Amino acid sequence: MPNDVIIETRNLTKVYRDFWGRQKVRALKALDLEVRRGEVFGLLGPNGSGKTTTIKLLLGLLFPTSGEVLVFDKEATDTVKNERIGYLPEESYLYKFLTAEETLDFYGRLFKMSRKVRRQRTSELIELVGLTAAKRRQLREYSKGMTRRIGLAQALINDPELIVLDEPTTGLDPLGTRDMKRMILELRDQGKTVVMCSHQLDDVQDVCDRIAILYEGELKELGRVDELLKIGDVTEIHAKGLSPAAQEQIQKLIEQDGGETLSMGNPTTTLERLFLDIIQESQAHPGRRVRGGRNE
Amino acid sequence: MVVETQILSFSEWFWPALAIFGGVLGVLLILVAFTGLVSGIVRLGPARGMRHFFRAIGTGFVDLLLMSPRRIFALTWLSIKDAFRRRIVIVFAVFILMISFAGWFLDPGNDHPLRLYITFVMTATNFLVLLLVLFLSVFSLPTDLKNKTLHTVVTKPVRASEIVLGRILGFSAIGTIFLVAMGLVCYLFVTRGLIHTHEVDVATLEVLADAEPDAAGAAPVKGKSTQNSRHRHDLIVDAAGKGRLEVNKDHWHPLIRVGGDGKKASDYKIGSPEGMLIARVPVYGKLRFYDRERNEKEKGVNVGDEWTYRSYIEGDSLAAAVWTFDGVTPQNFPKQLPVEMTLGIFRTHKGDIETGVAGNLLVRNPKTGLTVERPVFISKEFVTDTQIVPRKITPVNVFYLRNKKTENGESKMVREEAEPQTANRPEFDLFDDLSDNGTVEIWLQCLDTAQFFGVAQADLYLKAKDAPFTPNFIKGYFGLWMQMVLVVGFGVMFSTFLSGPVAGIATLGFLVMGLSRSFVIDLATGQTWGGGPVESFIRILTQQNVVTEMEEGFRTTVAKTADGILMFFLRAMSHVLPDLRQFSASDYVAYGFNISGNWITERGLTTLSFVVVLFVMGYFFLKSREVAK
Numbered sequence: 001m002p003n004d005v006i007i008e009t010r011n012l013t014k015v016y017r018d019f020w021g022r023q024k025v026r027a028l029k030a031l032d033l034e035v036r037r038g039e040v041f042g043l044l045g046p047n048g049s050g051k052t053t054t055i056k057l058l059l060g061l062l063f064p065t066s067g068e069v070l071v072f073d074k075e076a077t078d079t080v081k082n083e084r085i086g087y088l089p090e091e092s093y094l095y096k097f098l099t100a101e102e103t104l105d106f107y108g109r110l111f112k113m114s115r116k117v118r119r120q121r122t123s124e125l126i127e128l129v130g131l132t133a134a135k136r137r138q139l140r141e142y143s144k145g146m147t148r149r150i151g152l153a154q155a156l157i158n159d160p161e162l163i164v165l166d167e168p169t170t171g172l173d174p175l176g177t178r179d180m181k182r183m184i185l186e187l188r189d190q191g192k193t194v195v196m197c198s199h200q201l202d203d204v205q206d207v208c209d210r211i212a213i214l215y216e217g218e219l220k221e222l223g224r225v226d227e228l229l230k231i232g233d234v235t236e237i238h239a240k241g242l243s244p245a246a247q248e249q250i251q252k253l254i255e256q257d258g259g260e261t262l263s264m265g266n267p268t269t270t271l272e273r274l275f276l277d278i279i280q281e282s283q284a285h286p287g288r289r290v291r292g293g294r295n296e
Numbered sequence: 297m298v299v300e301t302q303i304l305s306f307s308e309w310f311w312p313a314l315a316i317f318g319g320v321l322g323v324l325l326i327l328v329a330f331t332g333l334v335s336g337i338v339r340l341g342p343a344r345g346m347r348h349f350f351r352a353i354g355t356g357f358v359d360l361l362l363m364s365p366r367r368i369f370a371l372t373w374l375s376i377k378d379a380f381r382r383r384i385v386i387v388f389a390v391f392i393l394m395i396s397f398a399g400w401f402l403d404p405g406n407d408h409p410l411r412l413y414i415t416f417v418m419t420a421t422n423f424l425v426l427l428l429v430l431f432l433s434v435f436s437l438p439t440d441l442k443n444k445t446l447h448t449v450v451t452k453p454v455r456a457s458e459i460v461l462g463r464i465l466g467f468s469a470i471g472t473i474f475l476v477a478m479g480l481v482c483y484l485f486v487t488r489g490l491i492h493t494h495e496v497d498v499a500t501l502e503v504l505a506d507a508e509p510d511a512a513g514a515a516p517v518k519g520k521s522t523q524n525s526r527h528r529h530d531l532i533v534d535a536a537g538k539g540r541l542e543v544n545k546d547h548w549h550p551l552i553r554v555g556g557d558g559k560k561a562s563d564y565k566i567g568s569p570e571g572m573l574i575a576r577v578p579v580y581g582k583l584r585f586y587d588r589e590r591n592e593k594e595k596g597v598n599v600g601d602e603w604t605y606r607s608y609i610e611g612d613s614l615a616a617a618v619w620t621f622d623g624v625t626p627q628n629f630p631k632q633l634p635v636e637m638t639l640g641i642f643r644t645h646k647g648d649i650e651t652g653v654a655g656n657l658l659v660r661n662p663k664t665g666l667t668v669e670r671p672v673f674i675s676k677e678f679v680t681d682t683q684i685v686p687r688k689i690t691p692v693n694v695f696y697l698r699n700k701k702t703e704n705g706e707s708k709m710v711r712e713e714a715e716p717q718t719a720n721r722p723e724f725d726l727f728d729d730l731s732d733n734g735t736v737e738i739w740l741q742c743l744d745t746a747q748f749f750g751v752a753q754a755d756l757y758l759k760a761k762d763a764p765f766t767p768n769f770i771k772g773y774f775g776l777w778m779q780m781v782l783v784v785g786f787g788v789m790f791s792t793f794l795s796g797p798v799a800g801i802a803t804l805g806f807l808v809m810g811l812s813r814s815f816v817i818d819l820a821t822g823q824t825w826g827g828g829p830v831e832s833f834i835r836i837l838t839q840q841n842v843v844t845e846m847e848e849g850f851r852t853t854v855a856k857t858a859d860g861i862l863m864f865f866l867r868a869m870s871h872v873l874p875d876l877r878q879f880s881a882s883d884y885v886a887y888g889f890n891i892s893g894n895w896i897t898e899r900g901l902t903t904l905s906f907v908v909v910l911f912v913m914g915y916f917f918l919k920s921r922e923v924a925k
Contacts, residue, residue, distance in 0.1 A: 061924035109370035
């Protein structure tokens with residue numbers, strides 16, 4: 001695994017079975033994926049597409065049926081790798097009888113952190129997620145947004161290199177969503193790697209460098225967000241200073257009127273459009289991998 | 297009698313116990329390894345399955361050896377916090393309620409009030425704490441899995457071993473807190489409940505018959521105390537004004553005349569009860585038997601008891617039960633040798649049922665064979681009697697008992713008369729004449745024709761001293777603590793792979809089987825009436841007598857085959873189940889016997905062994921399961 005690759009899955013497959021060992025569902029089919037250091041990587045897909053299964057396999061919460069997953073060059077079930085990982089689950093699965101301070105102190109104790117460092121880190125994180133006023137309240141009294149924020153704080157308690165976020169903006173109001181996205185970008189700027197899965201396509205579009213789109217356990221699309229959203233067969237011209245008459249015959253008049261061409265290139269679609277197109281394509285042609293973006 | 301199991305020294309117990317532990321552990325490990333390997337090969341194919349298996353073993357060693365105390369402590373703290381969040385203090389409130397009303401129902405007028413009180417408080421504490429830790433330990437991990445709170449823990453650098461150990465320690469700590477709190481309440485309840493005093497009932501005072509008044513005109517008097525705590529005592533006061541309330545309900549009171557003419561109750565001061573809150577320290581000896589011709593035997597006579605714990609010696613014969621005691625030195629027994637015994641009696645004819653059966657003791661030097669005979673005593677069945685062997689013994693009879701080999705190689709004890717200078721000595725010194733470097737033999741003989749004394753090793757002992765009650769009470773609670781830790785171990789282990797309710801039933805099953813292990817062994821080995829579980833069920837349904845044979849046929853064959861399989865598993869289970877009753881020391885406390893260091897050490901090591909095995913099992917179960925679904 002090259003040094004800049006933090007997560008690598010090889011032919012990763014997960015089959016859920018019932019008590020008698022009969023196959024219930026094939027949640028993930030031969031997934032090959034790489035996540036590189038310092039990027040924000042998004043996993044997209046409709047419900048049941050295998051996003052959360054992939055994350056659980058990365059974290060060692062599930063065991064692969066076949067294939068393998070390496071995180072920091074170690075097997076996902078190796079607990080040592082968790083020293084460098086922070087995880088925010090889909091719901092903040094925290095102990096409701098603890099206060100915010102106790103929660104962060106408890107998770108801090110699970111790392112090699114001295115009491116002094118734990119206290120300092122707890123204080124910083126509580127301030128970062130804006131829970132200073134509520135730090136001594138039990139989590140059972142928290143709103144969903146507050147619970148998500150303390151969840152993020154516990155994920156960052158060890159100052160991790162890799163942060164795994166499962167639906168990070170779920171349950172947050174617009175302001176909270178904006179803050180969460182800002183924090184994700186700040187983490188990336190600090191050189192950290194973020195892997196997130198989300199249903200909120202605009203959020204993913206805003207923060208992710210690369211995305212993978214899954215459908216029924218199969219990888220349908222993988223690449224940089226800006227490249228995937230590019231429309232290849234359409235040219236887009238941005239211009240200014242044109243007279244109203246010249247607008248009707250824009251191509252000819254730009255030069256005749258001495259106008260200045262500012263840019264010329266391909267327009268982009270929205271991630272939502274791309275996502276829906278891939279899903280429709282996958283439904284029409286099951287099993288076919290869609291590569292290289294739309295309308296190439 | 298409280299001690300009805302074989303008393304072994306630590307070295308006698310340890311090596312065989314270690315061998316059994318090693319054997320059972322070895323078989324378990326082989327079974328687990330085989331199952332793991334086969335399931336790996338079936339699930340993942342031969343190459344990957346074997347690789348997976350050996351990697352799991354390697355990881356297991358690392359996870360078990362490289363645990364972090366800091367993380368274990370954090371998880372322990374979390375378990376404690378979680379438990380208190382579940383409002384477990386309600387259990388303590390229930391306990392206080394029980395204790396508050398117990399005084400209404402516990403009769404201080406009982407013949408053995410300490411036994412009654414101790415049995416009640418320790419049983420109540422035991423069951424409440426066991427049920428509390430059972431429910432806590434079996435539901436904690438499944439609840440964490442269900443609520444997915446475990447996801448945020450296992451995605452930290454936490455080993456499965458730390459999760460299991462953290463929980464075992466956490467719930468054990470909770471059990472300990474409860475046992476300490478309940479123990480304190482119980483101690484106060486027992487001591488305060490039993491402490492009482494009386495006054496002299498002056499109307500009953502009378503001068504002792506044949507007593508002569510002293511120079512000041514005072515004479516010894518006898519009488520009765522007032523009725524308090526539903527009993528009264530006979531009392532005796534000597535001419536000097538010192539006396540005591542005689543033993544009743546297992547205790548007596550010191551009494552002293554403090555002034556006046558002794559005609560008023562206020563002229564006497566009566567102290568607190570004594571002899572009740574004590575812990576006798578017995579020194580046990582090694583027991584051997586001689587038959588009616590004084591041939592040495594391993595056991596005495598079997599009088600037909602199904603329970604072969606006690607062996608019997610025949611009356612009016614040369615049969616004897618002989619205890620060899622070590623450590624009989626002036627340092628350990630400076631004044632005298634108190635021999636305390638509780639004997640079983642088997643009568644071939646009724647005789648005088650009131651007067652008991654006559655017996656006597658011989659004290660023998662095992663080296664020289666010099667033997668002195670002590671006076672006759674009368675023993676009543678299972679009534680504790682103390683015979684004092686003074687340091688300077690005036691013998692009833694003196695002779696030698698010497699060991700001879702018979703023609704068939706057996707050992708026989710032969711009586712030889714003592715030479716005149718020995719026979720005519722007025723007294724013998726216990727340590728100089730009858731002890732061989734601290735080793736003394738005490739011989740018990742039954743003197744009544746056709747009556748038998750039934751004895752086991754623990755039935756006759758030297759009473760070294762009376763230890764204080766409080767440490768013994770604490771040691772009794774240590775027995776409960778060990779039971780509690782075992783229940784926690786089983787509960788946590790089951791909860792690593794079963795859902796909460798199923799783990800609860802499994803642990804409860806272990807608890808019931810552990811408390812009735814001897815019955816389980818009898819059932820597993822076919823020694824109970826009515827066959828195995830299936831056969832017994834059919835007999836219940838068809839209302840069939842347990843002693844008649846089942847009718848031959850298909851149904852009986854099926855039932856007996858099913859029983860055979862079930863009994864095989866029961867037999868296997870009986871080898872790995874701890875005998876929980878062996879961990880209960882409440883009888884020792886209730887009957888006023890000191891709990892020995894050996895008892896504590898042996899049970900403590902047994903508990904530790906079980907908990908270590910349960911911890912390792914719990915670790916492998918948790919490690920091999922997927923935390924998420």
